[in-house]
Amino acid sequence: MFRRTSVVHLVDELGRAQRRERAREDVQLLLVGVAWALWGVRVELVLVVALAAMQRWVSGMLGDVVGGVAVAVIIAAAMLVRPVRCALLGLLRAMRLRRAWARATIDSGVASGPFRAPGVWSVTRVPAGELLDVHVRRGQSVAELDNRSEHVAACLRAREVRVLRDRRDAARASVLVVRRDPFEGADPIAWPMGEASAVSLWEPIPVGVDEQGEGVVLELVERNILLGGEPGAGKSAALSVLLAAGALDPNARLWLLDGKLVELAAWAPVAQRVAGPNGDQAVELLREVRGVMEERYRELLARGLRKIRREDGLPLHLVVCDELAFYLTLPDKSQRQEFAELLRDLVARGRAAGVIVCAATQKPGTDVVPSALRDLFGFRLAMRCTTPQASDTILGQGWASNGADASEIPGAQRGVGYLLAEGERPIRMRGYYLADDDVAAIADRAASQRTDAWLAERAEA
Ligand SMILES: Nc1ncnc2c1ncn2[C@@H]1O[C@H](COP(=O)(O)OP(=O)(O)OP(=O)(O)O)[C@@H](O)[C@H]1O
Ligand SMILES: [Mg+2]
Known part of the structure; x- marks a missing residue:
């Protein structure tokens, strides 16, 4: 009898202990929840408490009505003064986002x-x-x-x-x-250096803006850039910005390969040499650039240097090839192979000698741009492509499934692309745009500057 009573008593005691433990846990959870909710609205609470304190203080001195009016005046003044209003609304918006973020990370399993x-x-x-x-x-x-x-x-x-x-x-x-999408329906953005009297290719060149509204710049020295995208994506327009920078650098030499003849025609007066849609011309041009590169390496050797430096004053060579696919699919096999080999050689060996290759292609398939060639380009810009595979051909394997898929760029967004800079994550950007008139004006200015410089050199000699 005694034994049974003590067992029942023990079970009751155990049940009560468990209930007490659960209640303690519930209270703990509730307290953490309340503290968390209050922490989420800390800024709002501080503002309300500050206003209440102010109202009580003024009421204590001048009466309730004046206290109420004082608070109303402060709120009205804060709303009417633009910088204060913007700062306050910005702060409240940021706090709302912080709360939403905290809930989202808990609900999605990131936070426990x-x-x-x-x-x-x-x-x-x-x-x-x-x-x-x-x-x-x-x-x-x-x-x-x-x-x-x-x-x-x-x-x-x-x-x-x-x-x-x-x-x-x-x-x-x-x-x-x-x-x-900040690029949706946006007007073309003018190149900020369009009015500059001179530009140096040794300096970072502004090429566009990213989704955060920040300027995107490219440091071209010791780099090469490959652009790819479907017809009308904005490749030639992007090349024009790079060419404008090169043309306005009086110390840079431009070499143009234009598979369409008309795309780069405006820059012909400032170019060392131009090759149109002609295999012989293109191969000749690249042979000449290779000669320049080899001469440059001999010069560097004589000076005891391993690579070109800004202070040496040696000109940079900008080789721009539009419609690369045209040259890489020339009908004459030996010509095609020689072109590919010369280009690969320039991209691979030209960097230290100051040769910068910028190439654009409409057909970014691996059959046209072999990955061995693509991988040599430090900068790659994938503009709108037809398939994720084409996007990956430019950017490198895997980026399309990793959030950088140029086939998802809407057709109406000309000049938008994913820029991959030396292994970093590609950024989505929109290139600056130079209308035909701007191109003509810059090319004219650059041509007359170059003529003046040439005449001045002659006069000195
Ligand atoms: N950055 C840009 N901002 C605004 N509009 C642009 C931009 N780039 C290109 N465009 C518009 O898109 C049109 C086509 O651009 P572009 O000629 O450069 O394309 P593409 O890729 O070279 O085409 P294709 O392969 O046929 O030569 C331009 O005429 C211009 O109207
Ligand atoms: Mg083009």
């Missing part, structure tokens, strides 16, 4: 619960949406966040979420919450 969401250190509004500076918590990784980016985007009701890990800090990432 409240106070475990990757921290948002700053929020910047950019043309494509919002750019967040994110720090992951201990035990999390940027790769995990990247893997769940589709889930996070769905929770945020955004078009896309792009995660870019900081190279120097594994815990830090730039996260672009894409809300809109």
Whole structure:
């Protein structure tokens, strides 16, 4: 009898202990939840508390009515003064996004619960949406966040979420919450150096803007660039910007290969040599450039240098080839092979000698641009392509399935492409545009500058 009573008592005691433990856990969860909710609205709370304190302080001195009026005046003044209004609304918007981000990372499984969401250190509004500076918590990784980016985007009701890990800090990432396509229906953007009297190819050349509205520049020295895209994607327009920079550099020499004859025609007066849609001319031109390159290497050897330097004043050579596919598919096999071999040689060996090759092709298939040749180009720009495979032919294997697929660029977006710069993640950008009149004006200016320089040199000699 005694034994039975003590067992029942023990079971009751155990049940009560379990219930107490569960209740304690529930209270703990509730407290964490409340603290988390309050933390999410900390800025709003501080503002409300500050206003309430102000109202009480003024009311204490001058009465309730004046206190109320004072608060109303402060709110009205903040709304009427534009910089204050913008700062305040920006802050409130950023806080709303932080709350949505925290919920999204919990719901998508990146964070295990409240106070475990990757921290948002700053929020910047950019043309494509919002750019967040994110720090992951201990035990999390940027790769995990990247893997769940589709889930996070769905929770945020955004078009896309792009995660870019900081190279120097594994815990830090730039996260672009894409809300809109900044290139949709946008007007062409003029090249900012169109009015410059001189440009140096040794300096970074502005070529376009990215989705965050930042200027994109290319440092061309010791680099080569390959552009690919379907007809009308904007390849020749992009080449024109590079040519304009080359033409305005009085110390640069331009070599043009124009498979269509008319695309680069405006730059002919400033070029060393031009080859049209003619295999012999193209091969001759490349042979000459190779001669220049070999001469340059002899010169460098004589000077005890391994590569060209800006202070030596040696001219850079810009070799621009539009319609590369035309030359790489010439009907004469030996001519075609010689062209491909000369071009490969220039791309492979020309960098240290100051030879920069810029080539554009309409057909970026591997049968036209072998990957051995493509891989030698440090910069690659994939403009709108017909298939993801064509996009990958330019950018390199795998990028299309990794978020950089040029076949997804809408047909109406001319001049938009993915730029891959030396192994970094491709960025989506829109190239600056030079209308025919601008091209003609720049080419004219560059030609007369070059003539003046030549005459001055003659006069000195
Ligand atoms: N960056 C740009 N901004 C705005 N419009 C552009 C841009 N680039 C190109 N375009 C528009 O697209 C048209 C076609 O461009 P472009 O001739 O450069 O294409 P392409 O790729 O060279 O075509 P194709 O392969 O047929 O030679 C231009 O006439 C211009 O109207
Ligand atoms: Mg073209």
